Amino acid sequence: MRTLETNTSGSVSEFILLGFLCLRDLQFFLFVLFSIIYFLILMGNTTIICAVWSSWKLYTPMYILLANFSFLEICYVSSNVPKMLANIISQTTSISSAGCLLQFYYFFSMGVAESLFLSVMSFDQFLAICRPLHYPIIMTRRLCVLLVVFCWAGGFLWLLTPLILIFQVPFCGPNTVDHFLCDLAPLLALSCAPVSGIRLICGIVSSLIIFLTLLYILGTYFCVLNVVLRMSSGSGRQKALSTCAFHLAAVSLFCGSVMVMHGSPGSGEYPGIQKFVTLFYALATPFFNLVIYNFQNKDMEEALIKFLSVLLKEILKDSKSLI
Template sequence: MAFLVPSNVTPVAEFILLGFSDIPEMQNFLFATFLSFYLVTLVANSLLLITVSVDRSLHTPMYFFLGNLSFLEIVYTSNIVPRMLVGLISDDKSISFISCMVQFYFFGSLGGTECLLLSVMSFDHYIAICNPLHYANIMNDKMCFLLATGSWISGFLITLITLLLMTHLSFCGPNEINHFFCDFSPLLKLVCSDAYLFEKTSFILSSSLTLIPFIFTIISYAYILSAVLKQSSGIGSKRAISTCSSHLIVVTTFYGTLITMYVVPSAKHSIDTSKIFSIFYTIVTPMINPLIYSLRNREVREALRRLINTKHVF
């Protein structure tokens, strides 16, 4: 892939990720904290993915999508956290231009895919609660595969457009990124060519991966809430509310921070605010997702217990 720059400027060969260098007294504490979060993320998501894969009682559409989400979280957080940890404990804060673009691409692709997967999961809940008699016919194996595959392909293709447009921008210095990874807004501040068309196009693309799925999810849960309130069975209602509330916690945390960062104009964010929001959707959410789904879901807890007792993990 060629990274095009005008002939009269010297292109940037590497960037410096400043991360949290403005608070040097906190480096060790942040390293220990983020390393702990990362390890919990890897273990929790891996355990949930294995459980969903090996326990036949969990071979249903809901857990199929949850398995996709757990795999995504492992890759998503691994794209960012290890490099950030290196920057916290060493003086090497540089990242090559190519590596920065690769990190940006996978961050955007996986983040977009997660938005779509969460929307698909809300659709699955909607069909299960609002149209239960036709659930098995609608959410068959083929449909589940198409929805999951479509989410992955769409996330990677739409972000690829943004990346290709970015390669036509000029980065000619300075090269310091005031962030802990190669994010959209900090990179855009280093562009020394006209980025107006790129910003507008990227806004439309990011909205298609965040705002539209979020609206679809909210509409789905509005119908779900209406259907649950009409149910006469108290047990059925409580179970539906428990399942959906877990998903809503994840959705609210993830979509809320992403929309604030990428749909609300970046001029409204301070550098510190941007970093805090970024911590939520790159580190905190991938960690709490499997914990929320496993701790609040009786079927997952029982499957985990069976898995540990039969020593599949060990």
């Protein structure tokens, strides 16, 4: 264990992330498993972005939102997974205090943006199913761009207040964080000053975005299901129900794990559970979203197959020219 490092003012200048305390062989297994999942998330979402960009058929609001959602997932996992993988195989697991707070801000801002994107995508589904005749008039490309900007900007602006408050918290030691990333609860537990007010404000801010977006999503899908169940066409009803089921599954995975982590009292008192739940919504949820939101869509499947076939032909052509 490294010794506590402080700056000239006596405050902590770096934190030690304990990560996953287990046998070396198990750590190597976790490193390989997490690396594979991370690689699949990066490649899968990058391929989806390229498929949408290269297919004029997918230049619609729904797929523009999906492409942005895929880019968000890349940013989301990249905010914590590379550092986590480095800490698993490295003897040095330190992170500067500024880097720790910035990781917290970036990671959870991506989480807020994901909640907003899930809400916007549920709104798109609501318009497509409940207001199909008005959909082209309401969901214009201009509105789609505004919604995308709203999601990205909202993600970063929502957590500015918690970030400013946490930057003012004094950390005098110890500097050991029993987590694989800089989460709020273990960070505030290391404060050498009372933080009950900051904890309350941060809890309110996080709870508001979780419950407001969840209630909005459930409300829109309640309206959607109400319309779907009254459809006369059996095939149309089945297709709509399938789409809603996939989207609700993605929402349940993300919002459910976040609510368990940040919405339940005393959740931060059990580091093991805290790590597991955080790992689930930090790595497992983006992997499942990759399948749920994209590969169950026939138009997306066709675009992906077309894009990959063109890419493979170009690779074979270049390899033949080298030979």
